[in-house]
Amino acid sequence: MEIPCILASVKTTGDLAHLILKQVKMQNSVKQQTRKIGVAGGFINQLMGNNQSIPVVGEGATILMYSDRHAYEVIEVSKDKNSCVIRQMTTKNVGTSYGDERYTYHSNENNYTKTIEWNDKKQCWGEVTYKVEIIKALWKKYDKQYGWDSTEILLKDYGIESYNHLYEDPTADNFYNQMKIIPGVTKQYKNFNKVSIIFGIMEQYRDPSF
Numbered sequence: 536m537e538i539p540c541i542l543a544s545v546k547t548t549g550d551l552a553h554l555i556l557k558q559v560k561m562q563n564s565v566k567q568q569t570r571k572i573g574v575a576g577g578f579i580n581q582l583m584g585n586n587q588s589i590p591v592v593g594e595g596a597t598i599l600m601y602s603d604r605h606a607y608e609v610i611e612v613s614k615d616k617n618s619c620v621i622r623q624m625t626t627k628n629v630g631t632s633y634g635d636e637r638y639t640y641h642s643n644e645n646n647y648t649k650t651i652e653w654n655d656k657k658q659c660w661g662e663v664t665y666k667v668e669i670i671k672a673l674w675k676k677y678d679k680q681y682g683w684d685s686t687e688i689l690l691k692d693y694g695i696e697s698y699n700h701l702y703e704d705p706t707a708d709n710f711y712n713q714m715k716i717i718p719g720v721t722k723q724y725k726n727f728n729k730v731s732i733i734f735g736i737m738e739q740y741r742d743p744s745f
Contacts, residue, residue, distance in 0.1 A: 566588075567658065568584060568658070568660065569659075570599075572585070577602030577603075580600065580602060580604065586733050589616050590609045590616065590651070590734045591612065592611065592612050593609065594609050594734065595624075595736055595737025596609050596733070596735075596736070597738045598731070604740040605739065606626055606737045607623055607737070609621055609734065618650065618653065619650075620648055621651055622642070622648045622649075624641065625642070625646060626639065626739040634743040636739075636740050636741060636743070640737060640739070652727065660729070660731075661727040661729045662727075664728070665723050665725055665726070666713070666714075667716060668714060670720065673719075673720065677689045686698065693720050695717070701715065701717065701720075702714055703715045
């Protein structure tokens with residue numbers, strides 16, 4: 536880490552420690568995303584994917600897909616700027632011909648939201664979701680010991696009537712029917728999925744090539 540040439544103003548050990556801490560904080564605040572350029576996918580998206588933008592409430596955000604772009608607005612930001620909530624914009628194509636990618640943008644409180652978090656280790660932003668699953672260590676233990684019959688035996692050992700009874704509504708069969716927390720059997724896990732995103736820009740774009 537390079538320290539600027541202002542050490543002449545440092546008179547005490549405390550001043551030096553304060554200066555170093557300030558520099559470390561400044562370096563840690565930089566969120567440099569990287570994306571390969573020249574590979575398959577939209578070239579503009581690849582360029583935009585290399586940025587140091589940070590989320591600001593009230594400003595836009597654009598998720599950069601393979602070649603498409605999806606418009607969002609930032610509605611919440613944590614104090615440390617390491618996480619935010621973005622909400623999808625309602626967009627309408629007003630182009631006059633195929634390939635004319637002009638859109639209108641409207642905010643809608645009922646639209647889908649995503650929680651986005653910065654991961655220092657991976658040096659990227661990612662969508663954070665939570666899912667209740669059978670405890671992984673428990674699953675591996677039973678799978679190793681019993682193989683194909685592991686699930687049935689696990690449920691029987693823990694007094695659970697059926698696999699459906701691991702869920703909040705045993706009779707439902709849809710995407711929103713999540714597993715419930717059962718002490719010693721299930722646990723909520725945090726999932727992080729990398730996203731390429733740029734803040735401060737709100738743009739909807741559908742690649743006319745596809």
